[in-house]
Structures are given as structure tokens and as C-alpha cells.
Amino acid sequence: MDIKSLYREIVNEHNLHPIHKHDLENPTLVLNGVNPSCGDDIDLQLVVKDGVIRDAAFNGSGCAVSQASADMMCDLLIGKSEEEAKRLSDLFMGMIKGQKLTEEEKEELDEAASLEDVSHMPARVKCATLGWRTVKEMVDKLSETGTLE
Numbered sequence: 001m002d003i004k005s006l007y008r009e010i011v012n013e014h015n016l017h018p019i020h021k022h023d024l025e026n027p028t029l030v031l032n033g034v035n036p037s038c039g040d041d042i043d044l045q046l047v048v049k050d051g052v053i054r055d056a057a058f059n060g061s062g063c064a065v066s067q068a069s070a071d072m073m074c075d076l077l078i079g080k081s082e083e084e085a086k087r088l089s090d091l092f093m094g095m096i097k098g099q100k101l102t103e104e105e106k107e108e109l110d111e112a113a114s115l116e117d118v119s120h121m122p123a124r125v126k127c128a129t130l131g132w133r134t135v136k137e138m139v140d141k142l143s144e145t146g147t148l149e
């Protein structure tokens, strides 16, 4: 399977059968993220306890790339610390902006690394990064206000 069909397959799978697209019962943090240029609109929900993301989910609507990327991201975030979440979102956004990642860095991103090709699709960049930008904003706010728990 070449990288392009792998990309399509993974995006399709997460878009049609998202694992984390639902509302959490008791999220400690909720932030809305929008990408007006495409019409993507998600509410990202996290349960953060003792500085660790215990659960992550999203709800909303948008194109396949935005929804699939948010789903992969939630999967990756569960069990990660605030700092790790920040690092992963920086890695992902760097990759989408065309930075070359090392094999180790790609492994850290797991399935989300399959979206690397989006860096050659300018119209899809904001779709792919929507969830990641939103989580970064959440984590930044947390470190400013210190209301993690």
C-alpha cells in the first residue's frame, strides 16, 4: 500500500467510525475550535486530573480530515501529561507545516503521522490542525491560570 492510499484509508476509517466522537459525562475542560475556511467546528473535551489527561473526546461537525485528525489526537492524548500534550501538538503542527520529523517523532505521533501528506495540501492544513490547535490553546490556558485540577 502506498502512503497516499494509507492516508486515505486511515482518514476514512476514523471519519466513519470515530472512537472518541461523543460527549464526556464530566469534562473538566471544554473548548470550541473552528475553522471557518472549511466550516469545521468541534468541541474538544478533556478530563484532566493531577496534570494528566484521563479522558479526551470531541463532538461537532466538519470535513473528513478535521474529524479524523481530532479522533486520532484524542486517542493519543489519553494518559499523557499536559507537557506531553503540548509537545505532541507542536510536533504535529510542525509536520503539517512541512517540517521533517525523525522516525522517533513519527512514532510518537502514531497514526496521526499518516497525515504528513496534508503538508502538500494547503486547503486541508487548517482542517488537520484544528483539534491540535484547540488542545494547545487549552493547555496554554491551563499553564497560565494554573487551574489544572
Ligand SMILES: [Zn+2]
Pocket (backbone or CB within 6 Å): 035, 038, 039, 040, 062, 063, 064, 065, 066, 126, 127
Ligand atoms: Zn475541513
